[in-house]
Amino acid sequence: MSHLPDTHQWLESLDDPVVDSWVAAQNKRTQAVLDADQRYAPLRQEILSHLRDTRQIPFFSEHAGWLYNFHQDEHHPRGIYRRTTLADYQAASQQWHTVLDVDAIAAAAGKDWYLDGVAHCTVQPSRVLVHLSEGGGDASLAWEYDLETASWVEQGFRFPHGKNHIAWRDPDSVLVCPGWKGAPLSRSGYPREVWLVERGVDGQHQWQQLFVADQEAMMVAAWRYLDGPDGWLDLIEAADGFYSKTYHLIDAALQTHPLPLPPKADIEAYLHGQFIVKLAEDWCWQDKTHAAGSLLAVPLTCLLGDEGRIQQLVAPAARLAVESVETTRSSVVVNLIDNVRSRLLAFDWQDGSWHARSLPVPDSGVIEFADQPWNSDVLCYSFSDFLTPTGLYRLNVATGEQDCLRQQPAAFDASRFMAEQCWATASDGVDIPYFVVRARDTVLDGQTPTLLYGYGGFEVPMMPYYVENFGAHWLEKGGAFVLACIRGGGEFGPGWHQAAQGIKRPVSFDDFCSVAEALIGSGLTSPDKLGIEGGSNGGLLVAACMVRRPELFKAVVCEVPLLDMLRYTELLAGASWIDEYGDPADPQQAAALQAYSPYHQLQAAARYPLPLFTTSTRDDRVHPGHARKMVAQMQALGHPAMLMETDAGGHTGNAGQEQTAAELARVLVYLYQQLMD
Template sequence: MNHRLPIAAISLLAAVASPAIAQDMTAPAYPETRRGDVVETLFGEEIADPYRWLEEDVRNAPEVADWVERQNAVTNAYLDRLPARDWFRARVGEIFDFARYSTPVERGGRYFYTFNTGLQNQSPLYVREGLEAEQRLLIDPNEWADDGATALSGWRASPDGSKLLYSVQDGGTDWRILRVLDVDTGEPLEDEIRWAKFTDLAWVGEEGFLYSRFPEPEEGEDFQALNYDQAVYFHRLGTPQSEDELVFATPEDREVGHSASVTSDGRWAIITSAKGTDARYEVRAIDLAARDTRGWQARPLVTGFDNAWSAVNSVGGKIWFVTNKDAPLYRVLAIDLDAASPEWEVVVPETEQPIDGASIVGDRLVLSYLQDASSVARIHTLDGEAAGEVELAGIGSVGGFSGRPGNPETFYSFTSFNCPPTIYRLDMATGERSTFAEPELAFDPDDFTVEQRFYDSKDGTRVPMFILRRADVAASGEAVPTVLYGYGGFDISLTPGFSASRLAWAQAGGAFVVANIRGGGEYGKAWHDAGRLDNKQNVFDDFIAAGEFLIAEGITPADGLAIQGGSNGGLLVGAVSNQRPDLFAAGNAAVGVMDMLRFDRWTAGRYWVDDYGYPDREDDFRVLRAYSPLHNIQRGVDYPALLVTTADTDDRVVPGHSFKYIAAVQEAGLGERPQLIRIETRAGHGSGKPTDKAIAEAADIMGFLAYWTGLVAPE
């Protein structure tokens, strides 16, 4: 690995504020926001909603569009004056400018992967005719849109590697357009699928593929209408979408969504059904070998929406699954559907760490586990016998292990807070590891430390956190401006991963901390359950306790702590800002769920009742009302400096959440620190965002947090 720019000589932050810090950066004059007169009585309580008009889609509502323009004008003028913003923009770009590969996938002797030279807005897709062959460009999404905001969001090569099915994401939306490419010629086929969303891509031999779609929404409703009636279809190559075959649907229960995968031997299509975001599924199997006589007959394997089930792969009639049925930390089961009386058998029992991923490569099971939110990878025989461990380079996250039964090799990635992903090849027969792709970096990872600490939450629960700092800063013991990041929901685990903006913050002399608060999946089902529904306050208590710990331990000064989170983490930032405005100097709430009384009324919001509860049920309403960021703003209290970030094309958490919240915050008079909103155009919930927009946004956020925590960027 080459290190072009050692940073050990960068000085610690100044002991006193520089002249730039001394300038007046207090709250500007906010744009006027019209207050409506909407008041509803919910379970005996009058709930005012004066900014409901801001829920309208900005594309179809001129008044909302005008409000967005005026808010952006004020915010941009403010951000332009931030002393550290230009440094962060330059440094984040320099750090991010390295060649990045995805883990290769082999099909028919060809190897497919994405490769970004560094600052390309989107990552092109390449193929090699053999592992040592020269790469050939197949798809360059950078040619699709002048602003770089149209992305290659997913892809899957056909079993023999002759065709490529891929999905297109435009402007950050969750909607996908599916297309097919001839790999030999590089030419697109005529096939095109619309209104796919939350879909897997699954080839059925070489003849066609399975996908999930919703009915076409009414005109003007595609970015706000609730998502009902998802169904699985089969598209035969060379035919129009109108002729696609319905494979599986539940018209009797419109809330159930369905996804389809196909085992790598082509024998089974696995239909996984869910009602919400919780890991509680029904599973059915379609015997593709009998399709000529039975059609798309779906055989129930798991019914009841009680537990998590994830198909790993199959060999003949035997299918392996990872499940938390009778195993909150997950185990591996198998069932032989060709047997006269199929029965579930335990292959790998539950251990003390939750299973985070599984695959079958060659004749081995490769399982990744979470050990205090960091990856461990172990190998087993298909009968479950221990067969070794994959050596990893310390605290970090492993991903990939792509492959199929019979394959001699697998590829995986390893990354940490101070190291971008390196791609490795693992020989399954010998256990020998070799490097497929290692990035050349504009920094030395050894100049940074990644430390794991544990702290006690309000109720005594032991919670882990990761701390990223420059090595010299950590050794000095100096309290430095700190960004505390959290999520705490939907069974999502925050594991170590590389971020150019986080590293830039540490490089400037600050600390970046990730708290593994309850609501995530770091310790299995119980950890998730402890942070959802009527336990949601635990999430906020864990995060507040993390901030108090960082101050008590001298990692950050009392006036130097910023907080950050996105989506459910944006809700987190909004809620704790209301509950403990004295604790935090600044915050960034990104694409947050801010109106907990109406979140289930748009697009995918109805799925979130598994974590949040139902606003129209009184017991749930009482819980939601108690922490909803929009409804618990403390008027007349000094608040942290807040930068709310969202995007016009976010059809996951519609921007109306952030619009209403910032309007209410600005009207409440929360002290001299600013509360601003940054509204990106042609961007969505996060995925598919072009590199230039991501760098610009990171510079704005880090520059804002730096000012209000006292972090002075190096000269």
């Protein structure tokens, strides 16, 4: 760990009135610039009205014939959990029945609670665990609730507030990984123990410890796979790091057994007695090497030393990645990223092997799995592209028949615009894909206000989602939107991610700047018209690019960012990301981290664009101190910088629609001021 002086470390405090006053003063300055702009209030209202449009798709999870949806509106700012039937949903009926009112629950308890999820017991789905978080953070409590009576279960399961992992095992037992205060936690603040909690009389539930990870572990999780109506398997994941883990089988006697999978492998699903495994490293098994990037079907019997044959379902390829996997009653469905567009494959178990077939779904944009009703062949998915509003589809995987259940209303007239995939050449000669969304009649004179968005980390792909509010409030005002698919992300499999992992992180910064240079070189835009935006790891990306190449950009939107790379492991969940960035406790890695750490690389003599940093006091994942200290250091060096810190929403923006609309309106007003005025 570097011992460089940190004159702004005091801003890391989360309970100091002096810090609170400093944040309030920064917010006031920012609001005086952005909220006072005459465009802000009507823009915020337009965005809010769009969010509350009843034609928006109410996504759902289906359980025992009921479709459950979480809904927010002006009457329910925290939200309600409601349900309807498939027939009513298909008829576009608004006949919803409220089964859980978060506003009422929070008011009765006098708490700033937001819904963090509702976990149904699959085989008895009227029983749920309701997860409630303070201010929208990652940590939550979990209480058992009966949807039929719309009430808390008397003497039911109740688990304290924390970064817990809790999963139903059956209607009368749960697998619990405690993350609450007083439980043994990892350095990252995540659970280290797995317990089986079985329902007892008068709330005297029986606790049995199943597993304890060592103190150097990152976290543990446990869950039950259901394989048809009668089959099941209980599993523990013990993670040593973000990408390194060991899976343990829990047997009928509640003993655990490690499975001989490689550390960099993810179990994506379990069906017909076989694990569906995605490899991030080569794996030699039974005298055969399976390459990184492969998706395999691995029989449980094979891992336990009995007979069984591993079958490759998807082979690695240069422009291909496995995005996600879902199972139906009979099939494995794989969502592939093929040259940064989605396509689906189904695999059916017939005559002792898996057989692949394509599914009749769109392949020109991005697909996400939305729901899979248990013990059925139905799969619901969403599809969109930059200019096509999201549609929700219900597909029978067995027959290929499908219906479009809902289509999102168009936020703008897309006929005037075009989206194209382009390629930039990085400094090491690698081709980097990016997408440009612009007006068809754009003049390539360097004068188009352009927003470049990126992420470049954690093997997360950037995909061509519908631009929605940016279409109405950016494209239609003459702007262009660009999405960069840089290394560090998951667009092209594990190798694409690993090329910018650890001390190689600056590769992603160079890729992003190469895209910026390509945009300028094409005549689309110029440095005075180019802005960049990113959140979380993407916040690190845009801040690092601003510090390294300030002459390329006029606007920087840096959201819930990671910026102090020498202290990040000491702040909240930061230690869990050592696999991604490197360890500042190691002198060699600390030198590499310091060399690009935005907080440490600021220079008084440089000329930076005016940046907008946003964060949340309730962010319990990436500490708000990162953004605070960056702003303080810039101001101390004589550079203007704006900060907006909200008091709700956490890292993921889990707050009300009013706050969501306000945050987006501020970003847009900032971009107008920097790039259009």
